[in-house]
Amino acid sequence: MVDMFRDTWAEINLNAITYNLEQIKEKLPEDSEIMAVVKANAYGHGIVPVAKQALASGATALAVALLEEAMLLRKASIDAPILVLGWVSPAYASVAAANNITLTFFQREWLEQLSGTAMERPVQVHLKLDTGMGRIGVRAKEELIRILREIEKNKNVKLTGVFTHYATADAEELDYFYEQSKRLEELLSVFYENWTEPVSMHVANSATSIRFPEKTHNFIRFGISMYGLYPSPVVRLENKISLKPAFSLHSKLAHVKKISKGESVSYGKTYTAKQDEWIGTIPIGYGDGWNRKLQGSSVLVAGKRMPIVGRICMDQTMIRLDQAYPIGTKVTLIGEQGEDRIEMDELAMYLDTINYEIPCMINDRIPRIYQG
Ligand SMILES: *Cc1c(COP(=O)(O)O)cnc(C)c1O
Numbered sequence: 001m002v003d004m005f006r007d008t009w010a011e012i013n014l015n016a017i018t019y020n021l022e023q024i025k026e027k028l029p030e031d032s033e034i035m036a037v038v039k040a041n042a043y044g045h046g047i048v049p050v051a052k053q054a055l056a057s058g059a060t061a062l063a064v065a066l067l068e069e070a071m072l073l074r075k076a077s078i079d080a081p082i083l084v085l086g087w088v089s090p091a092y093a094s095v096a097a098a099n100n101i102t103l104t105f106f107q108r109e110w111l112e113q114l115s116g117t118a119m120e121r122p123v124q125v126h127l128k129l130d131t132g133m134g135r136i137g138v139r140a141k142e143e144l145i146r147i148l149r150e151i152e153k154n155k156n157v158k159l160t161g162v163f164t165h166y167a168t169a170d171a172e173e174l175d176y177f178y179e180q181s182k183r184l185e186e187l188l189s190v191f192y193e194n195w196t197e198p199v200s201m202h203v204a205n206s207a208t209s210i211r212f213p214e215k216t217h218n219f220i221r222f223g224i225s226m227y228g229l230y231p232s233p234v235v236r237l238e239n240k241i242s243l244k245p246a247f248s249l250h251s252k253l254a255h256v257k258k259i260s261k262g263e264s265v266s267y268g269k270t271y272t273a274k275q276d277e278w279i280g281t282i283p284i285g286y287g288d289g290w291n292r293k294l295q296g297s298s299v300l301v302a303g304k305r306m307p308i309v310g311r312i313c314m315d316q317t318m319i320r321l322d323q324a325y326p327i328g329t330k331v332t333l334i335g336e337q338g339e340d341r342i343e344m345d346e347l348a349m350y351l352d353t354i355n356y357e358i359p360c361m362i363n364d365r366i367p368r369i370y371q372g
Contacts, residue, residue: 004367007252007328008284010359011335012045015372016228016246018057023241024222025058027213034058035083035202037223038073039065044359045227045247046368048076053372054226055080063221067092070101083126083161085221087136090114093156097123102160104128106138108147114156126161126200127151129187132180133167141190148194161200162191163221170207170232181215207231210241229344229355236345245344247359248335249366252328253301255281256321265318266310270295278321279309282331287314289363290333297350299331303338334358 021034028034036054041047051062051073061081064070070082083102090113096103097119105111105125114123127147130137138144151159164184168176184203201217206225209216228245230236259279265271273279280301286292292312298305299319306319319331334342344355351357 006283007254008282008288008366009250010044010362010366010368011248011250011371012049012368013244013246013248013371014049014053016244017045017050017053017226018372019244020226020228020246021054021057021059021222023243024209024213024220024225027241028209028216028220029214031218032213032216033060033219035061035063035219035221036226037063037085037205037221039063039069039085039223040360041069041364043223043227043356044362046370047072048078049368049370050226051076051078051080059222061219063223067096067101067103070096071099074099074101093123094119097121097156100124102126104136105151105157105159106130106136106147108143108150111147111150111154111157115154117156119156122156122158124158124160125151126163127159127191129162129164129184131164131166131183131187132176133165135165137164138187141187144187144190145194148191159195159197159199161202162188163202166203166205166208169205169211170235172234205231207235210235211238224356227359232354233345245335247344249333249362250335251282251284251331251333253280253325253331254283254316254327256325256327258324264310266313268311271310271318278324280306280319280321280325280329280331282317282319282333283315284317284333284366285313285315288365289361290317291351291361293351294347297347298342299333300337300340300342301325301329301331303340305340305342 036059038047038051042050063083065086067084067088070084088103090110102124106128128137130139202219204216204220209220224231228243259273261275263273284290295308298307309320310318344358347358348355
């Protein structure tokens with residue numbers, strides 16, 4: 001535990017992670033396993049505690065974006081299979097191999113660089129197929145055949161998996177999803193004509209797992225919904241799965257005062273009291289990742305919504321209170337308090353972004369406190 005002298009913290013409910021994994025597990029075919037996606041510090045929830053909880057709750061593998069993140073997990077003595085989803089320079093393939101970390105692979109140049117070097121043991125790779133996401137992966141059949149010929153000859157590389165990623169699995173309109181699905185089938189038939197060793201297959205992010213559990217192959221790559229959030233408003237409305245958010249954000253009133261009608265609050269004097277008002281100050285600001293654009297949105301005090309008034313400062317935020325409250329009164333910025341709650345979806349809408357970005361934006365100046 002870090003020393004905590006300021007009353008501003010995020011609570012991570014690990015039981016919610018377990019609950020969400022149980023919910024998806026029920027929908028999956030028997031032979032489909034869960035790869036828990038814990039990239040970006042487990043979407044801001046804390047990579048090591050979340051990875052441990054996920055593995056204790058039925059996940060059998062982990063996925064991250066960076067080799068650095070995979071190494072953090074190994075340093076925490078986590079020995080489950082780990083896949084790095086992003087591109088890693090071949091210069092670091094031996095680091096991955098030494099730590100039994102699987103890399104994502106899709107380039108012949110990458111293979112060529114490895115064929116020259118002497119490695120103690122081969123690096124395991126999963127082959128990425130670009131069926132329409134347009135990010136990374138092999139796109140053409142001829143290229144796929146060439147790559148498979150070369151990987152067969154390369155003693156430093158062992159192919160253990162194949163995967164793709166859908167660009168619109170969370171959308172209302174699914175034509176492009178089906179088009180990607182068709183391109184996948186075509187590439188896979190070429191793959192199996194040219195490869196006989198067993199490999200694992202995975203295609204499904206949260207949206208695909210929830211909406212098309214029968215299309216999941218050997219693993220799902222379960223990210224956002226493990227944290228209790230729906231991949232999009234469309235998937236939420238479909239109501240195919242029950243989820244519990246794991247993340248909540250809290251602070252306490254540091255100062256409470258009455259200001260008179262006509263007096264203003266914060267930088268730039270953007271807020272002026274229309275009558276005599278109670279104003280509270282909370283110790284959180286954009287320096288914590290509490291976005292300045294949240295001016296005008298609400299927080300919860302005594303289970304009631306109180307608006308953020310005046311500009312959000314680097315370390316402090318002011319709110320208008322309906323009455324005087326004692327210093328130290330709990331303020332909930334994300335999550336439940338009393339009968340009401342402020343959801344990530346609401347903040348995402350307010351900030352014109354997606355819920356994925358909300359826990360990621362709360363930076364590590366805010367300690368994560370684990371429950372469960
Ligand atoms: C981040 C990511 C996932 C997880 O997606 P969610 O929508 O959070 O479930 C799965 N696969 C890849 C390749 C990713 O980059």
